[in-house]
Amino acid sequence: MKLKFYIFLFLLSSSIFAQQKQVETSIDTTKNKIGAEFKLTLKTVVSSKSKVVFPKLKTIGQLEVIQSYPIDTVKKNDTYELIKKYGLTQFDSGKYTIPSIKILIDKKPFLTDSIRVEVASVKVDTLQQKMYDIKDITAVDNGIGDWWKYVLGLIIILGIGAFVYWFVKKRQQKKIEEEVYKTPIEKATSLLNNLEQKELVQKGEIKEYYSELTDIARNYIEEAIHIPAMESTTSELIQAIRTASTKKKMTLTPETVENLERVLRQADLVKFAKSKPLDFEITDDRNKIQKVILTLDNAIPTEVPAEEEDQLLNEAQRQKQIKQQLLKKRNKRIAIAVGTVLFLLIATTAFFIVTKGFKFVKDNLIGHPTKELLEGQWVKSEYGNPGVLIETPKVLKRMDTQKVLPKETMALIKEMQLFSYGSMIDNFYITVSTSKFKNPVELDLAKTLEGTLKIIEAQGGQNIIVKQEDFQTNEGVQGLKGYGTMSILNPVDKTSTKAYYEILLFKQDQGLQQIMILHEEGDTYGNDIATRILNSVELRKASN
Known part of the structure; x- marks a missing residue:
C-alpha cells in the first residue's frame, strides 16, 4: 500500500510539474527605474488544433499593464509556438512580485511562474543639475505670432474698399458715357478704340470680342437711325436698315449693307456655333464694322440744330468739359472708396476699444x-x-x-x-x-x-x-x-x-x-x- 501511495504521489507531482512547464515565463530585466517598462514574455507550444486564450489585463499584481503586444506565432513541424508579451511599469520604488497568470489551453487552466522585480528611484545630483522653481503656465508660441491677424484684417478692409470703388465705377460707367459722348458716332468710334485696347483677341477671348464689336454697331444704329437694333435678329436688322434708308433718303450702297450682314452672321457663328475665325478675318471684320458705321453716319441727312449755342461750341471747349466731367467722377469714386475704408477702420477700432479696451488698440494697432x-x-x-x-x-x-x-x-x-x-x-x-x-x-x-x-x-x-x-x-x-x-x-x-x-x-x-x-x-x-x-x-x- 505504501508503495502504491508513493507511486501515486510521484505521478501526481509529475503531472503538476508538466502542467506548470506547459507555459514558459521570462522577463527582460528584474530591476528597472521608476516608470520604465518591464517586458514580461509568455511562451507555449501547442498543436495546430489547440485553442489558447491569453487574458486581457490592466494590471498584474501591483504593476500596471501599459502595453499588451500582439501574439507572435512560430510554426515548428506539426506544432506552433505562441509568444505573448506584456509591458509592465510601476511609479513607486520598491520590490514587487509579478504573480502567476492563468492561461487557457483547450479550456484547461495553466499557471505561469511568478517573478520578483525591483523598481529603483532616480537619483538626482543636485550639485550638477540646477534646480528651478515651478514656472507659471505659459501660452504655446507657434512661432507665427499675431501679426498675420492684423495683415489679414488690413487686406480685408482694402479689399472691401477696392470692391466699393469698382462697383461705383461700374455703375457710373454707362452714365458717364451718356454724358461724355455728344454724338452716337463719337461714342461708337471711342468704344471701338477701347475694344482694341482690351486685347481680347490676344487673350483668346474671341466670343467676347465679337459680342462687344456687334453691340457697338447695334447701339450706334439704334441711337443714330432709331431702329430697335439690340432686340432684332440679324435678318430683321438688315431689313430694317434697308427700309430706313428708303424712308430717310439715305444713300447706302448694297456693299455697305452686305458687309454689315456678313460681320453680324460671322458673330452669330462665333457666339452660337463656336466658330473660330482666323486673325486676318477678325481684323477685316473690325475694319468693316468701322467703315459701315462711318458710311451710315455720312448717309444720315443733316438736321438743323435745336439751339444756336451748340453750333458755336468749339471742339477744344467740349474736350475740356469732357475731361472735367471724367475727373469729377473719378474723384467721387475715390472719395467713396476712401470714405468706406476709413469708416471700416474707425468701426473696427471702435469695436476693439469697446471689447478689448483702448490700451489693447494702442499697443497692438498703433504699437508699443x-x-x-x-x-x-x-x-x-x-x-x-x-x-x-x-x-x-x-x-x-x-x-x-x-x-x-x-x-x-x-x-x-x-x-x-x-x-x-x-x-x-x-x-x-x-x-x-x-x-x-x-x-x-x-x-x-x-x-x-x-x-x-x-x-x-x-x-x-x-x-x-x-x-x-x-x-x-x-x-x-x-x-x-x-x-x-x-x-x-x-x-x-x-x-x-x-x-x-x-x-x-x-x-x-x-x-x-x-x-x-x-x-x-x-x-x-x-x-x-x-x-x-x-x-x-x-x-x-x-x-x-
Missing part, C-alpha cells in the same frame, strides 16, 4: 516699444569680467566708463567694463557692469547701492524711493536687490517721467557684478521684460 522688445528675438550673452551671463531683448553695447564714474571711484578700480541698451529717458534701459579692484577691499553691498543711486541722481534721477532685499540667482549665488521708483528729468524738454528701477549687486573676492533695469512705471511689458532678464542671470567667477 516695450511690447515689441518683449516679443522680439532675445539674445543670451556673457558680459564683462567676472562674467555676467544674461538674456536680453537686444545686444548690450560697450560704454566708456570714464564718462560715467567719478575720477575718485575709477582710482580704486583695476578693471571695469560697462554694457548698456537705451538710456534713462528711453522706454527701457538696462546696464550690466563688472569691476575688479586694485587692492583687497571688503565690499558692503548696501553702501555700494547708495553709491550707485548717487550716480543715477547725477544723471537726472530725482525723488528716488529705495527698498532693498536679499536676492539669489537660480544657481544659489547670494546678492542684494535694490528697487523702487524715481522721477527722471528729460534735459531736452525739461519734462519729468515716473520710472521703476531694479538693481542687482553681487560681490566676489576682488570683483563686483551689477545689473540695473529701468522702465516707465506701470508698463506691464517693461515689467515682464525685467522679470525675464532677472530670471536668466548667471554669474561667473572672477579670473586674475
Whole structure:
C-alpha cells in the first residue's frame, strides 16, 4: 500500500510539474527605474488544433499593464509556438512580485511562474543639475505670432474698399458715357478704340470680342437711325436698315449693307456655333464694322440744330468739359472708396476699444516699444569680467566708463567694463557692469547701492524711493536687490517721467557684478521684460 501511495504521489507531482512547464515565463530585466517598462514574455507550444486564450489585463499584481503586444506565432513541424508579451511599469520604488497568470489551453487552466522585480528611484545630483522653481503656465508660441491677424484684417478692409470703388465705377460707367459722348458716332468710334485696347483677341477671348464689336454697331444704329437694333435678329436688322434708308433718303450702297450682314452672321457663328475665325478675318471684320458705321453716319441727312449755342461750341471747349466731367467722377469714386475704408477702420477700432479696451488698440494697432522688445528675438550673452551671463531683448553695447564714474571711484578700480541698451529717458534701459579692484577691499553691498543711486541722481534721477532685499540667482549665488521708483528729468524738454528701477549687486573676492533695469512705471511689458532678464542671470567667477 505504501508503495502504491508513493507511486501515486510521484505521478501526481509529475503531472503538476508538466502542467506548470506547459507555459514558459521570462522577463527582460528584474530591476528597472521608476516608470520604465518591464517586458514580461509568455511562451507555449501547442498543436495546430489547440485553442489558447491569453487574458486581457490592466494590471498584474501591483504593476500596471501599459502595453499588451500582439501574439507572435512560430510554426515548428506539426506544432506552433505562441509568444505573448506584456509591458509592465510601476511609479513607486520598491520590490514587487509579478504573480502567476492563468492561461487557457483547450479550456484547461495553466499557471505561469511568478517573478520578483525591483523598481529603483532616480537619483538626482543636485550639485550638477540646477534646480528651478515651478514656472507659471505659459501660452504655446507657434512661432507665427499675431501679426498675420492684423495683415489679414488690413487686406480685408482694402479689399472691401477696392470692391466699393469698382462697383461705383461700374455703375457710373454707362452714365458717364451718356454724358461724355455728344454724338452716337463719337461714342461708337471711342468704344471701338477701347475694344482694341482690351486685347481680347490676344487673350483668346474671341466670343467676347465679337459680342462687344456687334453691340457697338447695334447701339450706334439704334441711337443714330432709331431702329430697335439690340432686340432684332440679324435678318430683321438688315431689313430694317434697308427700309430706313428708303424712308430717310439715305444713300447706302448694297456693299455697305452686305458687309454689315456678313460681320453680324460671322458673330452669330462665333457666339452660337463656336466658330473660330482666323486673325486676318477678325481684323477685316473690325475694319468693316468701322467703315459701315462711318458710311451710315455720312448717309444720315443733316438736321438743323435745336439751339444756336451748340453750333458755336468749339471742339477744344467740349474736350475740356469732357475731361472735367471724367475727373469729377473719378474723384467721387475715390472719395467713396476712401470714405468706406476709413469708416471700416474707425468701426473696427471702435469695436476693439469697446471689447478689448483702448490700451489693447494702442499697443497692438498703433504699437508699443516695450511690447515689441518683449516679443522680439532675445539674445543670451556673457558680459564683462567676472562674467555676467544674461538674456536680453537686444545686444548690450560697450560704454566708456570714464564718462560715467567719478575720477575718485575709477582710482580704486583695476578693471571695469560697462554694457548698456537705451538710456534713462528711453522706454527701457538696462546696464550690466563688472569691476575688479586694485587692492583687497571688503565690499558692503548696501553702501555700494547708495553709491550707485548717487550716480543715477547725477544723471537726472530725482525723488528716488529705495527698498532693498536679499536676492539669489537660480544657481544659489547670494546678492542684494535694490528697487523702487524715481522721477527722471528729460534735459531736452525739461519734462519729468515716473520710472521703476531694479538693481542687482553681487560681490566676489576682488570683483563686483551689477545689473540695473529701468522702465516707465506701470508698463506691464517693461515689467515682464525685467522679470525675464532677472530670471536668466548667471554669474561667473572672477579670473586674475
